[in-house]
Every structure is written in C-alpha cells, then in structure tokens.
Amino acid sequence: MNIKQLLLKRLAEIAESLSKTPNALALLGVGSIGIELDRMDGYSDLDFFVICKEGFKERFIEDLDWLESICSVSYKFRNTEDGYKLMFQDGVFCEFAVFEPQELKNISFSGGRIVWQSEEFNMKIGVSANLPIDKAVDIDFSIGEALTNLYVGLCRYQRGEKLSAYSFIQVYAKDRVLELITTIEKPQDIKKDVFNITRRFEYRYPNKSSILSKILVGYDNIPKSAEAILEFLDSNFSINTEMKNKILELCHI
Structure with missing residues (x-):
C-alpha cells in the first residue's frame, strides 16, 4: 500500500x-x-x-x-x-x-x-468567510520596504549583528521579492494557498522563482544575498539611484 x-x-x-x-x-x-x-x-x-x-x-x-x-x-x-x-x-x-x-x-x-x-447533523461546507483578503500588491511599498530592509540589514551586518542582518535581508526583503514576482510573472494554473505565499511558489512562478537560489545563500553569505535582491529590483523596476549606491557600498566594504 x-x-x-x-x-x-x-x-x-x-x-x-x-x-x-x-x-x-x-x-x-x-x-x-x-x-x-x-x-x-x-x-x-x-x-x-x-x-x-x-x-x-x-x-x-x-x-x-x-x-x-x-x-x-x-x-x-x-x-x-x-x-x-x-x-x-x-x-x-x-x-x-x-x-x-x-x-x-x-x-x-x-x-x-x-x-x-451523523444523521442528526447536516453540515454544508463552503469557503470560510474568514479567509485573508487577497489585496493587490502595492509595488512602490514592496520596493521601498525591500530597499530599506537591505540597507538596515547591511548596516547591522557591518556592525557584526549577522543574525539580525540575515532576518532583514533573507527573510524580510526576500518576502517583498516574492510579492513583486507576482506582479511581473503570470502564475501557472496551480491552486494558490491564500494563507501562505511560499506554498507551491516555485510551481506557480517557475521563471522568476529561480532568483531564490541566489537570495537564500545562508548566514555566511549575507552581502551576496543583498546584491542578488538589489539586482532583481534594479532589473525589473525603477529604483532610487542613491539607495542603490548606498547598498552596493555596504555590500563591498
């Protein structure tokens, strides 16, 4: 069996x-x-x-x-x-x-x-009325959050706070990248999990999700992760030049 x-x-x-x-x-x-x-x-x-x-x-x-x-x-x-x-x-x-x-x-x-x-209970099942509201991604907000998360994370990295830097870059900024991917790639016809964007993400967005292997490179490669996220943002959206340069400077100290 x-x-x-x-x-x-x-x-x-x-x-x-x-x-x-x-x-x-x-x-x-x-x-x-x-x-x-x-x-x-x-x-x-x-x-x-x-x-x-x-x-x-x-x-x-x-x-x-x-x-x-x-x-x-x-x-x-x-x-x-x-x-x-x-x-x-x-x-x-x-x-x-x-x-x-x-x-x-x-x-x-x-x-x-x-x-x-049971025979005494007649249950009718539909979709819960308490599902999370599927809001449209605010592109400017997601870009702004990603950039500032990269900047703050890299400052903490240079200060020696690697664990906090990891969270800001490979967790918080990465989550904004996931949101942004949904705005530039049409999803495959695979059921979405309304509670968790990461579920089946690679199947729904097979092209852009390849960036994740460059982002999720671990605790000892935090600046590389930040560079990969910055490159993704710069290649797909219009981003602030000064912030871009500040982040690159921190990546290469």
Whole structure:
C-alpha cells in the first residue's frame, strides 16, 4: 500500500471510529485530503477537523481514544487549544482540530470535504468567510520596504549583528521579492494557498522563482544575498539611484 492509499484508508478509519463515538457529529477533510485530492502525494499528511456536539470539545481533545484505537500513536503534541499534531506508528502524520458547531463561523479555511457526518447533523461546507483578503500588491511599498530592509540589514551586518542582518535581508526583503514576482510573472494554473505565499511558489512562478537560489545563500553569505535582491529590483523596476549606491557600498566594504 502506497502512502496515498494509506492516507485515504486512515481517514476512512477515523470516520468509522467517530461514527461509533458518542457526541461526534462530523469529520471534515481539508487541504490535500479535502477538496484538493489531486494535490495529494507521497509527502502529504492528514489535515482534518472533527465536529462534535456543544459541550464535548474537551472530551475529544483530552481523550484521543477515537484515534489511538485505530493505530498506535508514536508522538503527539497539542499545538493549539483546538487540536494536535500527531504521528501514528506506521508513519501517517496528522494535523487536526476539534470544533463545536457554533465555532465553525469563526474558522478560517479554504474549503473542505465532508468525509462523514451523523444523521442528526447536516453540515454544508463552503469557503470560510474568514479567509485573508487577497489585496493587490502595492509595488512602490514592496520596493521601498525591500530597499530599506537591505540597507538596515547591511548596516547591522557591518556592525557584526549577522543574525539580525540575515532576518532583514533573507527573510524580510526576500518576502517583498516574492510579492513583486507576482506582479511581473503570470502564475501557472496551480491552486494558490491564500494563507501562505511560499506554498507551491516555485510551481506557480517557475521563471522568476529561480532568483531564490541566489537570495537564500545562508548566514555566511549575507552581502551576496543583498546584491542578488538589489539586482532583481534594479532589473525589473525603477529604483532610487542613491539607495542603490548606498547598498552596493555596504555590500563591498
């Protein structure tokens, strides 16, 4: 049995277990185990929501018998007040949360698949009303942030604050580069993750994302990273000459 088959089998087993557990109402698959099954591969995990009757949330969180009865659990970690990250003994990794019906309106998710629901509960799933607003990129702002992040980061680098410099250049400025790439390359027809721009970025923007190998060069190559970002900005946009020269000077001290 390959991992995809195992994931689907495990989800079906969870559904069956919940169907026999008092006060369980529904099982909702999300992510690549939800409505995006075409994305599931050998590196996917199980993301799901359990819906239970009002007043029984803690029962399903505090006692994981409804999961542990299926397969031995080798590791579990309660990462939020609503749920866990969990590894089964056979290598199936899960991230899940438990909600009561009245909480559903406040959950942010991009759609899901009803795997099981009790006869007394009629759940209709759509797109959450709490999704992040997909705002158009403010190009001038992103350029300005990138340039000033490079400048501040390089000043800290020259001061010996390499860790702070790394954050300003290979994290903050890099994130602005990602935003700017979305304005100059048409994305491929691959589903966007509205919560995280880095997900599937290389597949959505295969041409411009090649710059990342020049940007993400590590703690010991911070000036090279700054130069790569500056070159990207200068090649694709109109940037301030004085700031460009200041940044280049700091790169070559």
